[in-house]
Amino acid sequence: MTDLIVGVLGAGTMGSGIAQVAAAAGHQVILADPFAGAADRARDAHAKTMAREVEKGRLSRDQADHLLARIQYLTPGRDDYSAFAPAGLVIEAIIEDLGIKKSTFKGLEAATTDRAILASNTSSLSITAIAAACRRPERVVGIHFFNPAPVLPLVEIVPGVITDPDVTARSRTLVDAWGKTTVLASDTPGFIVNRIARPFYGEALRIFEEGLADKATIDWAMKEAGFKMGPFELMDLIGNDVNYAVSTSVFEAFGYDPKYRPFLSQRRLVDGGLFGRKTGRGHFDYRPGATNPEPTRDPELAEAIAPRVIAVLINAAADALFWRVASARDIDLAMTKGVNYPKGLLAWADQLGPATVLSRLDRLFAEYGEERYRASPLLRQVAAENRPFHP
Numbered sequence: 606m607t608d609l610i611v612g613v614l615g616a617g618t619m620g621s622g623i624a625q626v627a628a629a630a631g632h633q634v635i636l637a638d639p640f641a642g643a644a645d646r647a648r649d650a651h652a653k654t655m656a657r658e659v660e661k662g663r664l665s666r667d668q669a670d671h672l673l674a675r676i677q678y679l680t681p682g683r684d685d686y687s688a689f690a691p692a693g694l695v696i697e698a699i700i701e702d703l704g705i706k707k708s709t710f711k712g713l714e715a716a717t718t719d720r721a722i723l724a725s726n727t728s729s730l731s732i733t734a735i736a737a738a739c740r741r742p743e744r745v746v747g748i749h750f751f752n753p754a755p756v757l758p759l760v761e762i763v764p765g766v767i768t769d770p771d772v773t774a775r776s777r778t779l780v781d782a783w784g785k786t787t788v789l790a791s792d793t794p795g796f797i798v799n800r801i802a803r804p805f806y807g808e809a810l811r812i813f814e815e816g817l818a819d820k821a822t823i824d825w826a827m828k829e830a831g832f833k834m835g836p837f838e839l840m841d842l843i844g845n846d847v848n849y850a851v852s853t854s855v856f857e858a859f860g861y862d863p864k865y866r867p868f869l870s871q872r873r874l875v876d877g878g879l880f881g882r883k884t885g886r887g888h889f890d891y892r893p894g895a896t897n898p899e900p901t902r903d904p905e906l907a908e909a910i911a912p913r914v915i916a917v918l919i920n921a922a923a924d925a926l927f928w929r930v931a932s933a934r935d936i937d938l939a940m941t942k943g944v945n946y947p948k949g950l951l952a953w954a955d956q957l958g959p960a961t962v963l964s965r966l967d968r969l970f971a972e973y974g975e976e977r978y979r980a981s982p983l984l985r986q987v988a989a990e991n992r993p994f995h996p
């Protein structure tokens with residue numbers, strides 16, 4: 606399988622990471638980016654990463670040199686995709702813009718053989734819509750890595766409605782062979798992870814906006830419940846600009862379903878340029894010498910926060926299962942391998958008892974009368990039948 610040549614278009618954060626993963630798996634990789642300096646920056650970043658791997662004893666100098674030698678860094682002209690002619694798979698990781706992605710796929714299709722798989726790493730656009738630009742949309746599929754691609758094991762494989770099942774199967778087998786954990790997701794907004802994870806941020810923002818607890822305390826409560834990072838520190842790490850954009854795009858893609866409404870307090874941080882770690886300020890202050898508030902370590906407050914966020918998360922997972930976004934197994938794998946949740950959400954529901962989770966949601970719904978707390982029909986059904994999500 607390693608004789609397959611892998612093309613990667615876009616040498617930014619994701620493209621350079623994906624190129625590294627494919628080269629590590631033994632493929633010859635063509636990494637192209639038409640913007641001046643992008644391919645060179647990726648080459649420098651790879652050289653640095655490899656030097657670190659050698660220093661830490663994870664790779665020999667020889668292995669690192671071979672890996673680097675397998676990547677060809679190119680700066681083609683705009684709309685020149687001819688370098689990808691020998692590729693059996695091209696993964697696109699350029700700007701998140703449907704119009705630009707469509708014209709790019711048209712160009713990629715013209716430059717490659719009929720058997721080549723054309724994949725998009727898009728986080729939020731429809732694979733079917735991108736594929737529609739091609740003469741043969743059957744060979745277009747989503748291969749969605751998580752950031753950083755060389756570190757995070759999860760990859761969502763997303764067939765569009767016209768994708769040939771053989772293309773989906775070949776993509777999955779290939780990415781599995783790269784040592785990744787693949788899950789199959791339907792072409793729906795946010796796929797699995799970016800859909801189900803919304804309440805981790807949203808419910809935390811909401812609890813803060815209501816004045817129930819401050820940000821440090823909410824983060825503390827979620828970490829007490831087993832999460833590696835609190836929602837606010839995680840938003841600051843991802844970037845509030847990026848996190849807010851994903852929330853907005855999922856909200857729009859669901860036809861402004863109020864369940865996915867983004868939150869004003871985060872919008873204000875974006876308006877103010879408080880993106881998080883990368884700008885020195887976000888929910889918290891990262892400037893040298895800054896101090897941040899300590900959490901109120903009150904177990905009663907923790908009980909008012911974590912079970913509520915977890916119930917809304919479980920509801921999102923149950924709803925994704927209900928709408929056949931993915932299997933129960935893949936939904937749980939996606940959240941543990943893609944965003945490091947301490948447990949799969951459906952397994953967590955089984956452990957707590959689906960009826961307990963349902964009664965929490967019903968209480969929230971009774972209190973607020975808002976869509977976001979409406980229980981998924983599947984959660985209600987599972988609770989009524991007194992059975993687990995995972996048989």
Ligand SMILES: NC(=O)c1ccc[n+]([C@@H]2O[C@H](COP(=O)([O-])OP(=O)(O)OC[C@H]3O[C@@H](n4cnc5c(N)ncnc54)[C@H](O)[C@@H]3O)[C@@H](O)[C@H]2O)c1
Nearest residue numbers: 615616617618619620640643698699700701726727728752
């Ligand atoms: N950053 C993430 O956390 C993340 C995670 C998963 C998926 N994604 C998706 O991956 C894609 C790339 O995101 P990123 O974070 O790597 O962005 P980025 O800005 O770091 O990199 C994008 C690269 O694409 C290049 N580019 C822009 N327009 C182009 C064009 N028309 N043709 C060719 N190259 C072009 C740019 O020069 C840049 O190097 C997006 O679709 C994004 O939604 C991002």
